[in-house]
Amino acid sequence: MTAAVSAPATRKKTPAVRTFRDALRHPVKGKLFVLAAIAVVLVPVGIALGGGDWPSALHVDISGPLDDVNRWVIDNRDSHPLFLYFLLHLSNTATDAVGGVYDLLHAMGWLGVFALGVLVAWRAAGLGRGGAKVAGTAFGAFALCGLLGMWDTTLLTIALMVVAVLLAALLGVLIGLAAGLSDRVDRALRPVLDTMQVLPAFAYLLPFVLVFGTGTPAALFCTVIYAAPPMARLTALGLRGADPSVLEASTSLGTSPWQRLRTARLPLARRQMLLGLNQTIMMALSMVVIAALVGAGGLGEEVYSALSTVDVGKALTAGIPIVLIAIWLDRTTAAAGDRVGGGAPGNGPLHGRAGWALVGAGVAVAVCARFLIGGAWPEAWTFDISTPVNKAQGWITEHFSSGIPVLGGTEAWSENFTLWILNPLRDGLVWLPWWSVLLIVAALAWLVGSWATALTATLAMSAIGVLGVWTKSLDTLSQVLAALFVTLVLGVFAGVVSARMGRLERWLRPVLDAMQTMPQFVYLIPVVALFGVTRASAIIAAVVYALPAVVRITAQGLREVDPAAMEAARSLGASTRQQLFQVQLPLARPALQLAVNQGVVLVLAVVVVGALVGGGALGYDVVKGLSRGEMGLGMTAGLAIVCLGLVLDRVTQPAARKRP
Secondary structure (H helix, E strand, O other), X not given: XXXXXXXXXXXXXXXXXXXXXXXXXXXXXXXXXXXXHHHHHHHHHHHHHOOOOOOHHHOOOOHHHHHHXXXXXXXXXXXXXXHHHHHHHHHHHHHHHHHHHHHHHHHHHHHHHHHHHHHHHHHHOOOOHHHHHHHHHHHHHHHHHHHOOOHHHHHHHHHHHHXXXXXXXXXXXXXXXXXXXXXXXXXXXHHHHHHHHHOOOHXXXXXXXXXXXXXXXXXXXXXXXXHHHHHHXXXXXXXXXXXXXXXXXXXXXXXXXXXXXXXXXXXHOHHXXXXXXXXXXXXXXXXXHHHHHHOXXXXXXXXXXXXXXXXXXXXHHHHXXXXXXXXXXXXXXXXXXXXXXXXXXXXXXXXXXXXXXXXXXXXXXXXXXXXXHOOOOOHHHOOOOHHHXXXXXXXXXXXXXOOEOOOEXXXXXXXXXHXXXXXXXXXXXXXXXXXXXXXXXXXXXXXXXXXXXXXXXHHHHHHHHHXXXXXXXXXXXXXXXXXXXXXXXXXXXXXXXXXXXXXXXXXXXXHHHHHHHOOHHHHHHHHXXXXXXXXXXXXXXXXXXXXXXXXXXXXXXXXXXXXXXHHHHHHOOXXXXXXXXXXXXXXOHHHHHHHHHHHHHHHHHHHXXXXXXXXXXXXXXXXXXXXXXXXXXXXXXXXXXXXXXXXXXXXXXXXXHHOX
C-alpha cells in the first residue's frame, strides 16, 4: 500500500517535459514560447479583421484643429493678454538678447573677436604648448570663416549660440541639481530626458513656431530645450557620483546642506558638468543650424537656401564655417574638461586670475586696434570658392555619375539601392496588415525589454495610425531600417578592426572626432554633390552621420572584454576567428546593443532632415508645414516622428538600461 502511494512521487519527468520547463525558465526562450502561443490565437483573429492600411474608422484628424489654433494665434498675437503680457515679453527678450550679443561682437571688430576666440581657447586649455594647439585650431577656424566671406553670418550664428548655450546650461544645471539631490525627482525626470534625447531635432521646431511664429525667438527657445538634457543628465550624474568619504568628512565638520553642495558636491562634479557643457554646445550648434528653417538666420540659412537650389558651392561655403565653429568649441571645452580632470591647473604667473587678466588685456588691445584697421573683415581678404566647387561638382557628376566600367557610378548605385532595397522594403512594410505591424513591434519590444516597454512601443505605433500618416510613417521607417543595416554592417566591422589594430584606431580617432562634431545639416552637402537629390542621398547622409558612434561603441565594448576570458580562449587553442565570434562578441553584447540603439536614434535624425534632399515621407511634410505655414500638416508629421522615435528606441533599448 505504501509503495503504491509513493510511486507517483518518485515518477521522473520525461526529457521532453524537462526541456520544455527549462525553455520556459529561460528569459528569451520563455518569451518566445509565450509569443508563439499568443500568435496562434491572435493571427486568425487579425486575418478575420482584414489587413492593409490603418482603418479609417480609427483615424482622428488633428490637422484641422491645429490649423485653427495657428490662425487664432496669428489673429490674436497682437491683442490677447497671453501674448501681450507674457509671450511677447519672452519674444522681445530673446530678440534683444541675440541682437545685443551680435551688436557687441560687431562693435569689437573682426580683430577683437579673433583675439577673443583664440585667447579664450588658449586660456581654457592652459597657457602652454598644449593650449597653443587649441589656440591654433581657433585661429584657423576664425581665419577661414573670414576668408570664405562668411564673417558677419558667422557672428550671427555665434550670437545665437552664446545666448542659447547660456540658457540651456542654466536650465540644465537647475534640473540636474534637482535630480542629483532627490531620488524622487531623478526617477520622475529620467523617462522625460530619455524621450527628449531620442526625438529628432525637427520635432522641436513646430510647437515653438506655432506659439512664436518664425524668427529668432522660436529658433532660440527650441534650441534651449533641445540642448538642455545633456547638461541636466551629466550634472545629476556628477552630483550622484561624488566621493562618499569626502561628503562624510564635510558633514562631520558641521556644514549645512548648502555649504556641502557649494564646497564639496559641485567641485567634485565639475568635470562631469564640463562634459555636459561640451555636449550642450554641440547639440545647440546642430539645432541652431537646423533652425534656419524657421528664420533663425546665420550660416544655417545660407546652407538651407543653397540646398534648396542645389547650389553645392554656396552650401559648402557656408558649411565649412559651421564645421570649423563646431571643432573650435569642441576642442576648447574638451581641453578645459581634461585640465579639470587632470588635477590642479597650476599656480604659475599664467594661471588663475593672472591668466584671465592676460586674456582680457589682449582682447582690449585688439578691440582698440579696430579704430586703426577698421571693424569689418577686409573685402580683399575674401575668396569665392562656390564657382570652382560647382565646376568640380559638375565634373564629378559628368565622370562619376555613370559610365564607370564594372562599378557603374554614383547614379547607378543610387538607382540600384532605391530599386532593390528601399522600394521593396517600403512596399513590404506597407503590404503588411496594420495589426501584424503592431504585433511585431510589441514582440520585439517585449523581447528586449519588459511588458511596459512593449506597451509603450505599441501605443506609440498605434498613435501613428490614429494620426492618419500610417503609410508615410512606414516609408520613413523603411529608410531608417535600410540606413541602420548599412550603418551596423560598416560600423561593427570598422569597430572590430579598430579594436584589434591599435594603429588603425589611432588613425581613425581624429576622423571620428571631426565627424561627431559636425551638425546634421552639413552631411547633406557632399552627398548632394555626389548623388544628387534622391531618397538614397538621405540614406547615405544618415549612414555617415551615425557611423562614428557605432564604431566607437563597438571598439570600446570589444576592448573592455575580460582579459582572463581572452587568455583562456587562447590557451585552449582558439583561432582569431573563434576568439572574436565565441568570446569577444558574446561578452560585448551590451555594448553592441547600445550601438544599435544609438545608431537608430542618429539615423532617424538625419533621415528626417533628408527630406531637404529628396527623402520625402514625414520629413517632407514637416518642411512643407514650416515653409508654407501649414501647421496642421507639419504638426501631424512631427507628432508621428516623435512616436516613431519612441518605437525605435524601445525596440532597441536593452532592458538592463531601464533598471534604476
